[in-house]
Amino acid sequence: MDFSLPKEIEDIRKKARDFAVKEFTQELTLTCDATETYPDDIRKKAYNAGFIDVGNPWGMLVSMEEFCRVDPGVGMSALVPGFGSEVIMLYGSDYQKKKYLEPVLKGEKISGFAVTEPIAGSDVAGISTKLYKKDGKWILNGGKMFITNGTIANHFYVLARSAEPDSPEKRHHGLSMAIVESEMKGFSSTKITGKLGMRATSTAELKFDNIEIPQENIIGEEGKGFYYVMSFFNISRIYVAAQALGTAEGALDRLKAYLAALKSRGSPMADYESAQFLLSETATEIEAARMLMYMAADKLFKFEPDPVITSMAKYYSASVAAKATRSVMLFMGLDGIATDMERFYRDSKITEIWEGTSEIEKLVISRMLMKK
Numbered sequence: 001m002d003f004s005l006p007k008e009i010e011d012i013r014k015k016a017r018d019f020a021v022k023e024f025t026q027e028l029t030l031t032c033d034a035t036e037t038y039p040d041d042i043r044k045k046a047y048n049a050g051f052i053d054v055g056n057p058w059g060m061l062v063s064m065e066e067f068c069r070v071d072p073g074v075g076m077s078a079l080v081p082g083f084g085s086e087v088i089m090l091y092g093s094d095y096q097k098k099k100y101l102e103p104v105l106k107g108e109k110i111s112g113f114a115v116t117e118p119i120a121g122s123d124v125a126g127i128s129t130k131l132y133k134k135d136g137k138w139i140l141n142g143g144k145m146f147i148t149n150g151t152i153a154n155h156f157y158v159l160a161r162s163a164e165p166d167s168p169e170k171r172h173h174g175l176s177m178a179i180v181e182s183e184m185k186g187f188s189s190t191k192i193t194g195k196l197g198m199r200a201t202s203t204a205e206l207k208f209d210n211i212e213i214p215q216e217n218i219i220g221e222e223g224k225g226f227y228y229v230m231s232f233f234n235i236s237r238i239y240v241a242a243q244a245l246g247t248a249e250g251a252l253d254r255l256k257a258y259l260a261a262l263k264s265r266g267s268p269m270a271d272y273e274s275a276q277f278l279l280s281e282t283a284t285e286i287e288a289a290r291m292l293m294y295m296a297a298d299k300l301f302k303f304e305p306d307p308v309i310t311s312m313a314k315y316y317s318a319s320v321a322a323k324a325t326r327s328v329m330l331f332m333g334l335d336g337i338a339t340d341m342e343r344f345y346r347d348s349k350i351t352e353i354w355e356g357t358s359e360i361e362k363l364v365i366s367r368m369l370m371k372k
């Protein structure tokens with residue numbers, strides 16, 4: 001049994017780490033967080049350096065880990081300009097791949113994935129955005145909430161209700177996915193400000209007002225949208241686990257640096273049992289999260305996804321990130337709340353929310369275990 005990654009992936013990890021350490025300067029990360037600014041230059045540099053490559057999922061995964069280890073907000077901003085691309089890779093037509101996916105893969109365009117609505121987050125089948133045919137044309141009406149890349153994306157993969165379900169138990173039927181361009185008549189987006197964390201990412205509320213959608217922009221089969229979203233989550237949850245792992249590792253890096261600084265100034269605090277326990281517990285939990293995440297990724301990248309392991313990896317890594325950032329910040333006292341450690345604490349929270357909250361991951365795990 002070999003638990004190590006191939007050398008070429010470890011080389012990407014090292015390259016990603018060097019890139020993030022050099023480019024994610026204190027000034028840049030502070031400014032992006034304080035002013036809620038998307039770091040577009042970093043996105044372009046990361047693309048040109050080859051880190052944004054959905055065709056190399058292991059490379060993306062370790063890059064996400066290393067980028068978030070240096071700064072989760074800027075790291076995520078740099079690596080998700082092609083958010084939702086896997087849906088087109090899996091279910092898109094040749095036309096959609098050429099028109100929408102290719103420019104994203106070339107770093108020329110940005111995409112978004114729009115499912116959540118003000119009254120429907122975890123309850124994906126509860127969405128109320130409508131897609132219906134009128135005079136032979138598809139019309140989209142409704143809106144989406146908390147959409148990443150919301151003010152910067154050129155197009156979005158949108159989930160909408162295209163038919164009423166046969167019964168309340170079958171609410172996940174009758175949902176379809178459509179590609180909506182931000183230039184289409186009737187589209188508008190409003191930036192959401194004042195978020196707790198991930199302030200470098202662009203998050204927006206989208207409105208669809210009688211948008212005409214051409215037939216060729218309907219993704220895959222009509223009525224299969226719920227399944228497309230769920231299979232996308234099986235992929236994106238692994239990336240969130242990598243984000244969480246990197247965030248936890250960033251906290252561990254800061255704890256080690258803080259303990260070394262305490263030692264060098266002769267403070268006895270570094271030798272307190274509580275310090276040693278915090279260090280060893282955090283490091284152990286990170287390694288456990290890494291194993292779970294790599295197991296989930298290994299299965300997925302061999303096209304044998306295991307939703308139970310995936311949800312375990314996402315739920316566990318997120319809880320490790322939230323715990324590590326909180327514990328390290330508290331241990332560092334004033335140095336914890338007056339340095340970038342507090343940003344790591346704020347940025348960690350999202351890993352327990354997006355792509356399925358921790359409660360939803362636990363429901364997936366328990367339901368599937370009982371079915372087995």
Ligand SMILES: Cc1cc2nc3c(=O)[nH]c(=O)nc-3n(C[C@H](O)[C@H](O)[C@H](O)COP(=O)(O)OP(=O)(O)OC[C@H]3O[C@@H](n4cnc5c(N)ncnc54)[C@H](O)[C@@H]3O)c2cc1C
Pocket residue numbers: 112113114115116118119120121122123145146147148149195198203350353354355356357358359360363
């Ligand atoms: C910064 C940011 C970026 C985002 N980006 C995107 C994006 O790009 N695209 C997109 O579609 N969405 C996006 N989201 C939305 C995100 O996926 C949702 O916030 C998330 O799915 C939770 O939905 P909700 O906020 O409506 O909470 P709710 O679903 O209302 O949940 C509220 C609470 O109730 C709990 N809960 C809900 N249902 C159950 C249940 N059955 N059993 C037990 N507990 C339950 C939840 O765990 C949570 O604690 C983003 C959110 C944020 C904050």
